Amino acid sequence: MAEEEVPASGEMVARLRRLGRVLALISLVFGGLFVLLARRSAALGDTGQVASALFWVGAILQFALAFVLLWRGRRG
Numbered sequence: 001m002a003e004e005e006v007p008a009s010g011e012m013v014a015r016l017r018r019l020g021r022v023l024a025l026i027s028l029v030f031g032g033l034f035v036l037l038a039r040r041s042a043a044l045g046d047t048g049q050v051a052s053a054l055f056w057v058g059a060i061l062q063f064a065l066a067f068v069l070l071w072r073g074r075r076g
Contacts, residue, residue, distance in 0.1 A: 024069035031062035 038055035 020069045020072065024066045027062050027066035027069065031059045031066065034059035034062060 034055045038052045038059060041055060042049070042052040044051075
């Protein structure tokens, strides 16, 4: 029977930190896209107000997620 190699706990932590940084960067990109969409839909006038508000809420949530991921990564 072949034994599978299990990564050491330090190696696993390093992988998870890298994954967290990648997710934080993706979250920042999506937050920026939400801001762009909010500004575009706000330019539509009255019909775009609800969409604009939803995009702004999405942008705030995405930036908050990125902040939490980056902050938790620094704390270790």
